[in-house]
Amino acid sequence: MxxxxxxxxxxxxxxxxxxxxxxxxxxxxxxxxxxxxxxxxxxxxxxxxxxxxxxxxxxxxxxxxxxxxxxxxxxxxxxxxxxxxxxRDYNIQTSSAQLVKHGQGMEVVRRGTKRGHTYHLLAYDQGPKKTFEPFLITLEDPGEEFPPFEHSGTEFIHMLEGEVEYKVGNETFLLQPGDSLTFRGEQPHRPERLVSAPVKFLSIIHHDFPDTPEE
Known part of the structure; x- marks a missing residue:
């Protein structure tokens, strides 16, 4: 190197x-x-x-x-x-609104995720202190085992397609299209089981404001 x-x-x-x-x-x-x-x-x-x-x-x-x-x-x-x-977004004219066209959200990878577990970020470039992060999440492999996630802030999930058993803390919720779930991100949470795949849902994380970035 x-x-x-x-x-x-x-x-x-x-x-x-x-x-x-x-x-x-x-x-x-x-x-x-x-x-x-x-x-x-x-x-x-x-x-x-x-x-x-x-x-x-x-x-x-x-x-x-x-x-x-x-x-x-x-x-x-x-x-x-x-x-x-x-x-990508250097020196472009700023606007009060941000449009992300269908299929053009930035694909990101989170630690612990595997093939068939996709995050698309639907809004970005909001500076070092973001108030929220909206993701479109697609889960395709019924046999995948998901590690628990923990993060600061509040998470809101809205189901779009498929069915999934979603575990938050010690509780498990069956989420179907149109259902919504809100919880504090510090609680361990994860998809427990894909009942009907593929599963697609919106996940919006509202962030707290740390004084300094984690180092």
Whole structure:
């Protein structure tokens, strides 16, 4: 693995002013932090996977340093996304509304999920402190065993298709199309059994506001 660099890559530096470089650095840092937190990963997790120091990753996330495209690619690989994902929404006109067309939500992977267990994020790029995350979740394998999930905030589930027994704490609920379930995310929760597959539901997580990102 190549040694990370603190200087901007020669591929982009000649065509960028200092202010543009700082703006891009802040954007990249926010996107990296956002994706990391969405995946439930710490700075230590990503720095180990990307073979860079925790201190350097923290500086990158806070837009304090520029870095090479090679290092950004290592970070993107550690996050499980493409390099282009980090740049996707840079320098576009902002709007008071965000439209995600059918089938175009960003696909993300959570620790413990397997093939046939898909999350599509339906709204994103809301900055390092997000108020909510809406996911469209599809479960296709009736034989999959799901690990329990725990997270801060409140989760709201609305069933769209199929039937699933969903466990929250010590209770199990049969969810059918049109049913809704709300619970605190700190309780262990998971799909217990797919009664009728495929299962598709909306999961909206309302976040609390931590003072600082988890490191």
């Amino acid at each position: 190549a040694t990370p660099s603190n200087t901007a890559s020669a591929d982009i530096a000649p065509v960028m002013s200092d202010s543009d470089a700082r703006s891009l650095g802040r954007h990249l840092g926010n996107v990296i932090r956002q994706i990391r937190l969405q995946h439930g990963l710490t700075i230590a997790d990503i720095s180990e996977r990307a073979s860079i120091s925790r201190g350097m990753l923290s500086k990158i996330e806070n837009g304090l340093v520029s870095t090479s495209l090679e290092t950004l690619e290592q970070i993107a690989n550690a996050l499980g996304v493409t390099l282009s994902r980090l740049f």
